[in-house]
Amino acid sequence: MPLPNKPMNLTGPPQGHRSIIERPVRAAGPQVIGEPFGGRGPFMKRDLTKSQRRRIRELAGIAYDRELSRELTALEGEFARWRNGAIDAHDLDEKIHQFHQGPNRRLFTTYTGGAVELAVAAAIANGVISEAEAGPEVLEILRGGIEFANWYSKEDNDDEPGEK
Numbered sequence: 001m002p003l004p005n006k007p008m009n010l011t012g013p014p015q016g017h018r019s020i021i022e023r024p025v026r027a028a029g030p031q032v033i034g035e036p037f038g039g040r041g042p043f044m045k046r047d048l049t050k051s052q053r054r055r056i057r058e059l060a061g062i063a064y065d066r067e068l069s070r071e072l073t074a075l076e077g078e079f080a081r082w083r084n085g086a087i088d089a090h091d092l093d094e095k096i097h098q099f100h101q102g103p104n105r106r107l108f109t110t111y112t113g114g115a116v117e118l119a120v121a122a123a124i125a126n127g128v129i130s131e132a133e134a135g136p137e138v139l140e141i142l143r144g145g146i147e148f149a150n151w152y153s154k155e156d157n158d159d160e161p162g163e164k
Contacts, residue, residue, distance in 0.1 A: 048141065055138060056120050062133070063123035064111035071103040121145025125153060 048056070075095065082092040110119045121142040123129045126149065131139055139146070 052137070052141060055135075056117055056141075059120045059123070059129055059134060059138065060111045060116045063120060063128045064107060066128050067107050067111075067123075068104070071099065071107065075099045117142060118145045118149075122149040125149035 078087070078092055078095040081087045082089065087095075113119075120129065120134075120138075122145070124131060124134050124139070124142065125146045134142075
C-alpha cells in the first residue's frame with residue numbers, strides 16, 4: 001500500500017521495469033535439444049530421453065576435462081618459466097589471471113551452459129571426442145550440430161590470411 005503522502009503511479013510500471021506484457025514467456029513442455037533458451041533451434045529438434053541427456057552430459061564432462069587439461073598444460077609451461085627465473089612471480093600471477101578469465105571461463109560456460117548439446121557436437125566435430133566414443137545414437141541425435149560445427153570450422157579456416 002502506498003504511503004499516504006505519495007500519489008500512486010497509474011501510468012505504468014516503474015521506470016526501468018518491464019510490464020508483464022513485455023516479459024518473455026518461457027515455453028512449457030520438455031526441454032528440446034539444441035535450445036539453450038527454451039525455443040526451437042535450427043540444428044537439433046529432437047526430444048531427449050533421460051538416458052540420452054545423461055549420456056550427452058557425460059560426453060560434455062569428458063570434453064571439458066580434455067580441453068581444460070590441454071589449457072592447463074600451457075599454463076604449466078608458465079610455472080616452469082617462473083621456476084627457471086625467466087619470469088617473476090607477478091608475471092606468473094598475471095598468466096594465472098589471464099587463464100582464469102580466458103580459457104577457463106570460456107570452457108566452463110561452454111560445457112556447463114544451456115547449449116551443452118551443441119558443445120558436445122562441436123567437440124565431436126573438432127576431434128576432442130571420437131565418433132566411436134560418442135556412439136551411433138548420440139551421433140544421430142547431434143548430427144545437425146556436428147554438420148554445423150564442421151561447416152563453421154571450414155568457414156573459419158577459409159577466412160585465414162594466406163589460405164586463398
